[in-house]
Amino acid sequence: QTQPKTQAVTMDQLSQAQIKDLQYLCEEEKLARDVYAVLFDKWQIQAFSNIGSTENRHIISVQDLAKKYGVPLNDALAAGKFNNAELQQAYNDLTAKGLQSPEAALKVGAYIEELDINDINKMTNEALPTDIRQTFDWLNMGSRNHLRGFVRSMQNQSMTYQPQLLTQAEYEAIINSPQERGGQGQGGGHGQGQRHAY
Numbered sequence: 001q002t003q004p005k006t007q008a009v010t011m012d013q014l015s016q017a018q019i020k021d022l023q024y025l026c027e028e029e030k031l032a033r034d035v036y037a038v039l040f041d042k043w044q045i046q047a048f049s050n051i052g053s054t055e056n057r058h059i060i061s062v063q064d065l066a067k068k069y070g071v072p073l074n075d076a077l078a079a080g081k082f083n084n085a086e087l088q089q090a091y092n093d094l095t096a097k098g099l100q101s102p103e104a105a106l107k108v109g110a111y112i113e114e115l116d117i118n119d120i121n122k123m124t125n126e127a128l129p130t131d132i133r134q135t136f137d138w139l140n141m142g143s144r145n146h147l148r149g150f151v152r153s154m155q156n157q158s159m160t161y162q163p164q165l166l167t168q169a170e171y172e173a174i175i176n177s178p179q180e181r182g183g184q185g186q187g188g189g190h191g192q193g194q195r196h197a198y
Contacts (some may be wrong), residue, residue: 011070013129022071022132026062027087028119029055029139032112032146035091039098039105047153048109051146058142061135066130069133090115106154107161111137113147114165116140117174141180151175 011019031056040048066073074083080095082088098108120140124133154161163171 006125014069014071018132019069019071019130022062022066022069023073024084024087025119025123025139025198026059026066026073026075026138027077027084028116029058029062029081030077031082031087031091031094032116033059035094035098035108035112037079038095039108042099042101043071043105045102045153047149051109051149058139061139062074065132066137103154103157103159106150106157106159110147110161111152111164113143113150114163114171117147118165131190138171138182139169141182142185144174145179148179 016169036048036052036055039045040052045172061075063075065071077083080091084092094108094112098105116138120136120143124136124140126133128136151161166174
């Protein structure tokens with residue numbers, strides 16, 4: 001696949017909403033990684049380690065886009081620390097909930113993936129530059145696979161999960177479809193056509 005030719009990119013090509021979305025999404029991916037690290041350390045559930053490692057690649061993908069467009073990020077934040085007050089509160093609440101039991105931890109994981117899917121769906125539209133839209137699509141695919149992974153872990157323990165942000169139809173469409181595979185969106189910094197299983 002040939003990468004489309006693009007003009008030189010700068011932050012003034014993006015709307016203020018798109019700039020804020022990139023900044024928010026970078027911290028939201030960090031939320032997932034940081035929460036999963038705490039919950040893996042507590043419960044040693046392998047899903048948190050496996051999925052947490054891919055969240056780091058997601059963070060790098062958004063950081064690469066931000067650098068390409070000159071969008072400022074504070075990407076030196078310590079684990080569990082966020083610029084965004086809403087995400088800081090979410091981290092505090094979700095880690096506390098996930099530390100209550102292994103079952104609660106898995107439900108927290110599924111909720112975070114729902115949150116990612118829901119937010120990326122809202123951010124994605126045809127007005128986005130192609131490289132950003134493709135990366136958002138790749139991130140969304142990863143979150144759908146992560147949701148499948150957490151739900152599968154719950155099913156293996158005879159647990160049931162009710163979606164909290166997605167509609168029942170959206171949730172079932174994801175859970176009842178197979179794991180997705182695909183190359184990372186252009187602009188994500190890992191090479192066109194590279195394939196990951198998430």
